[in-house]
Each structure stands twice: as structure tokens, then as C-alpha cells.
Amino acid sequence: MVSPRSDEILPVLKASVHDVRQFTSLLRGVNFANRATVTVTERGLVVAVEEARTLLGTAYIFSDVFDEYQYHSESQEEEQQEEQDVYNSAFEIQLNTLIECLNIFGTAGGSGSSGSGKHVQWKQSNEEQGSSDDEDRNDGGHGAEGKRRNKKGAQGGNTSLDLFFSKSERKTSMRMTYLGNGFPLTLLIAEDSSGPTTTCEIATFEAEPQLELPFDPDDMKLKVILKSSWLKEALSEIDSSCDKLTFIGNPPEQAHAERVSGREKERGRTRTKPILRIQATSMHGTTEMEYFNDRDVLETFECAGPGPVSFSYRFVHITRAMRALQTSIKTSLRIDKEGLLSLQFLMPVSGSRRNDTGGGSSSNFIEFRCLALDEETS
């Protein structure tokens, strides 16, 4: 904690990082509309972007993305009065401008993440918190997956993303300051100590009330967890002329039997009918993709019966999430009884974490929530 100086306003936010790529990739994941609401909290930043009062994209950027992160509440008294009533500072900003500024030296990470396989990197510190994931992968025994894990084991070190990033030597470092309501967001950006420095002042706007799409986890109709690449490949097959996308879930009939014989994929596939279908509808016809009850593909599948669950969404809204989907590792797809879709993308973690000893590391993720189209009520 920095002791407050009398001659100076204590900034609401002060953060710095020596490599902005992780931060930028999280911001890019929600960069589908220009205005973003940034909420500054003790634990990190929440960047929310909405479209048509229907779609809400939120990036949760925890403080350990940064090397240094300091937050001071704007209203000191409130904080003293009641600890539990946490006051967060929020402002609106032009997200595109922020990303352009971070990438001013062209070294804030590739703009297009078209390469697929290389991006898929597993988080290293999954021993204590990701134990259930480990189980899933172990009993899967999928070929490629095993290979990747072996390779990772051979590397040994605590770097996962650094391996992938080491291709380009140059890194952009930055220091970000936000003094408070009415002040611009100030960025100090440099590539190396000998090179140029860039100072940016990005105008902030007063945060307007945000769209709230509360998801009811107690009344969930469908829950699927799968590797992001499986969903990405399915969605990228769909022609952009489609206007409607439908997720259809069937309650698995032999869920228990299937789990036991998870290894015998071939038999399982022929025996069961698809438990998840993605249907894209355009003026010219429909495309349908089916997922069978295979634990290698669908790590978790829960569907509250009886009968199939089916909800439709506007395809353009789903495509807004493609950027985040491409960079993510794992996807959780949930639909509640109102048809509200929640897509959570687990983002890769860079190896350079300073604060991981204190308070446990948190996984950064991006969430998209989207309202269902009205016509479908089944």
C-alpha cells in the first residue's frame, strides 16, 4: 500500500505490465462494439460491451495479469463505514482506441489469431484447482492431447504461453493510470528502454447503467463444457449468410453406462444418438452439426429433461464471440430456462505471474450472454 501524499490525488487505478499481450488479447475478445464500460475493482478490471440490448460481452481481467496493480476507492468514507459494501469505480471508454494505443509499436500480439492449434495451451498450475479437469483429460486419453501434455512435461518450467510468444523478442510494456471520475485514462507505453516512449490520454465517459442479463444457475437447462477448438471448428463451418443459430440438447439416455466405457469410443458412437446439435438456418437451407456423447469432446454435458432443450439465437450475435472463442482454451456453454445463453471462455494464462503466491491465481475469462429469440418457447 502506498501512503497517501497530501499534495497529490491518489489515483483510482495504477497498473503496469511488462508485456501487454495478455491484456490486449482479453480486450480484443470483447472488441465488437466501440464503447466499453470498464469497472475497476480490488481484484481486477471488468470490461463490458453490449449490443442491441441483447448481447453482453464481459472480459474479467484479474489483477494478476498485471505486474503491479493498485486500486483505491474513490469514496474513502464509504469504504470506512462498511467493508462489505464495496464501491467500484466505473467509466466508459472507446475500446478500439485503447487497443490501438496498446498496439502502437505493433508488438501487442497478432491482430488475427487464425492459427488454431498453437494457441491451445493448458494452464500450468492446475494441480490444486483444476483437479476435475485433470481427471477428464486422463480418462480421455486422446492422442493429440496426450502428445501435447508430454511435450509440456518435457519443458518442465512454469511457462506456458511464453513458449509460444518467444518467437518475437519485442514486447510492449505499459503503465496505466486512472486518476478518477472525469480524468482520462493515461497510458505510458514503451518497447524497450532505449526506444521511444508513447504517452496516451484516452478520454473516459461517465458510465451509463449497464445492460444486465442475470443468469439463473439454479434453473439451468443445458450445460456443456468442451475444448474451445471443438466449438470453434463447428461454428466456423457455418456460412455467414445464416441468420439463426439453434442449440439443441437431448438428455443422454445412457449417461452412466457411457461414462464407464468412455474408452470405447467407437462403440459408444454407434450406439447413442447425438446429445448436442447446432443448427444454423439461412434463407437457403439449414446446416446441422451433431455432437455425440463422447467424453473426449464434451467434457461435461448436463441437460435437464424431460425432452429436448432447444433455443435459438441470432447468428450475428454468436459471431461476436468468435474472437474470444479462438483465443480461448475451454468453453462452458450454459442455457437457463429463459433461454439466456451464457458462453464462458477460459483464456490462456501467461507464465509471468508475480502475484500468484498471494490469494491464489485466478483464471481470466470472457463471458458472452445472449438472449434467445422470442419465437422459440419449447
Added chain:
Amino acid sequence: MRFRTAIENPATFCKIVQAIEKLQKKCVIRFTEANIHIICASEANEGGMQVWSQIKVDSLFNEYRIQSNNNNEITVNISAEALAAALKSCSSNANRSYDTEEVVMKLAKKNEQAVLSFEILGTTPVGRKVRVAHDVKIEVLKAMDVEKLREPMCPEPDTHILLPPLHKLRTIADKLKLMSEILSIRASNNGCFQLSINTESVKVETEWRNLTNPKMRA
């Protein structure tokens, strides 16, 4: 009026002309005994940018011979695009069908049309000799029109500074271009150079320090 020279370094000449071609369709070239000057002074081009360049004859040519009634100077109006195309086929790395051995550029008259004629002698990969010729139409300017070409008077600069690596400068200028129409440039005598934009939504300033201020003759 006579003019004939061998082009020793067609690739460099080609690059210079390609840069000019992007700026303006037609340009003026003045050949003198010691220099060639490529001039773009048309008011038509975007942003009113002008080019007044001076290239020493030795750096591009050899066996350079020039003769005219006007102080041994010849000034021509030429299509930059056509000139670039001719030079491109002269430079051997641009095409693989033959290796250039010799390029001669000369002033000629074909069917009452003044041309700048390029003769390329080369060898094909199988060892056959080839001869390729390009004629680029030109218009020789009269002494009176040449008089009208006057380099604009520029005030003595306040500072001289060596720019940082151009590719880095370009990356930054390209990003700033997306955010603002107007870019401001500042340089100081203590090696400081700044590029900045200032719009309603964002202010960005990139600063280099410890650049060199070369000593220039007054």
C-alpha cells in the same frame, strides 16, 4: 542535342522512380553535366507535396555524355509509370528470363516523336544473347519553360535531426493515422523528436530521445 549513358545501377534508379511514380503520374527530369534532377512540382498532387531531388551522375551512370545548346542541359517531361516499367525490366533481379549485362539510355527521335530509348543487352539462362528495347515517350522542354521551373524558397530550418529507424516510425504513423486526420511533428536541438495527435477522444504522443542533431552548413 545529344544524350547517351550506360546505366550502371538500374535497380537503384528503378526504386527511385517507383517512389516518384506513387506521387505523381508525370515528372520532370533535368539532366545536367554533373547531376540529374527529378522534379515533381505539379500543384495537382495530393497535399501539395513537391519533389526536388538531385542525384550525382556517377552514382547511377557511367560513360555519361550530354550535349545541348542550353548550357549542356536537357530537361524532359516523362511519364513516371512508363519510366519505372522500363527500368524494372532493366534490373536483372526483377525478372528471371535473362540476366542484364548492359543497359544504355539515350535520347532518340522515332517518327518525329522524341523518346528516351533503353537498350538492354542480356543473356538467357541457356546462354543466348537477347536485346530488349524500350522507348519511353518524352517531351523536351523549351528553355523558356525550363526557366519557369523554380525550386520554392524554403526558410532556413530551425533544427536538423536524424530520424529514428523509418520502419518503426512508419508503424507508429500508421497507427496514429487510424485515430486522427492531423499529425503534429516536433523536433528539438537536444535530440528529441515527437509525433503526436490530439483529438476529442484521445491524445497520443510518441517521443524519441537521444537522437542526433547533425551539424549542417549554413
